[in-house]
Amino acid sequence: MSDHATDPATEAFLTHRNLLFTVAYEMLGSAADSEDVLQETWLRWSRVGLAQVSDERAYLVRITTRQALNRLRTMKRRKESYVGSWLPEPLVTAPDVAENVELAESMSIALMLVLETLSPTERVVFVLREVFDICYDEIAAALGKTPTAVRQIAHRARRHVDARRPRASVSASQTRAALESFQRALRTGDPQGLLDVLAPEVVLIGDGGGIKQAVPQPITGSDKVTRFMLGGIRKHQVAFTTEPTMVNGSPALIFRIDGEIDGIMAVRLEDTRITGLYFVRNPEKLTRVESETPLSLR
Numbered sequence: 001m002s003d004h005a006t007d008p009a010t011e012a013f014l015t016h017r018n019l020l021f022t023v024a025y026e027m028l029g030s031a032a033d034s035e036d037v038l039q040e041t042w043l044r045w046s047r048v049g050l051a052q053v054s055d056e057r058a059y060l061v062r063i064t065t066r067q068a069l070n071r072l073r074t075m076k077r078r079k080e081s082y083v084g085s086w087l088p089e090p091l092v093t094a095p096d097v098a099e100n101v102e103l104a105e106s107m108s109i110a111l112m113l114v115l116e117t118l119s120p121t122e123r124v125v126f127v128l129r130e131v132f133d134i135c136y137d138e139i140a141a142a143l144g145k146t147p148t149a150v151r152q153i154a155h156r157a158r159r160h161v162d163a164r165r166p167r168a169s170v171s172a173s174q175t176r177a178a179l180e181s182f183q184r185a186l187r188t189g190d191p192q193g194l195l196d197v198l199a200p201e202v203v204l205i206g207d208g209g210g211i212k213q214a215v216p217q218p219i220t221g222s223d224k225v226t227r228f229m230l231g232g233i234r235k236h237q238v239a240f241t242t243e244p245t246m247v248n249g250s251p252a253l254i255f256r257i258d259g260e261i262d263g264i265m266a267v268r269l270e271d272t273r274i275t276g277l278y279f280v281r282n283p284e285k286l287t288r289v290e291s292e293t294p295l296s297l298r
Contacts, residue, residue, distance in 0.1 A: 009046055012056045018296040020064045026127045027068040029088035029112050031288050040067045065142040072120040083210025087278050088112045089285040090247045090264040091293040097249040098172040103297050104249030106131040109278045110268035114164045118157055126157040170269040176251040183242050191226050198222040199273040209282030
């Protein structure tokens, strides 16, 4: 595409690229698959006569939506054979993403896991309507459905998500404070420090993708999670370090062993205590954590 930088089609695509990537990622939870969707979107867009397009942004979102829905159905079958728990691919984001409460909440690992429980069509409709505020008529055109049917799907998806999403939004500063306490307890090997910041019902989910060792099943309960975390750290006492970062619009931790990235841990907070720990160790999902990924709702 760089050879045609002055081409109007290319300029339009590049203008909306961050939005299109964000749309695809919110639907798929995979940066690699989202990039593939954008490539397919570009190929189809480059064959469109711009004279027939009245709204370039809407047209591009429509193409991206169709490609993402196709990919989502393929991924659903792929996940059935995934080794261990599947977590969304974490994206390191700029601090200003956290300031956009709507975007940060929609991208949180916790909410994206809730979206995994929707059907592909429900997820697409929910993302387009609730996250990007796209009208029912435009969603209907993208999916080849009637606006009435889309409204029904949106209502069903919203009800499903609302029943499972965190009960109250938590600020980035609250999450950062909880993570600092968690990080300090890990560094000092303080079990009581972990128990103080973990909710009794906390759940730890690990994703190694069958490439790196991870918990095969979620670990539930602050006592069990504390024992697991401290036991794992003792194996790497000298070489183990953590550092703060921003992942999917929220504070998170990078875990390193011998200076090399070993994993990314995101959290879910309710009130002031951690109720969810999401530890991605699959190296195929850590390829983008050395640089920020630009995102956009518009």
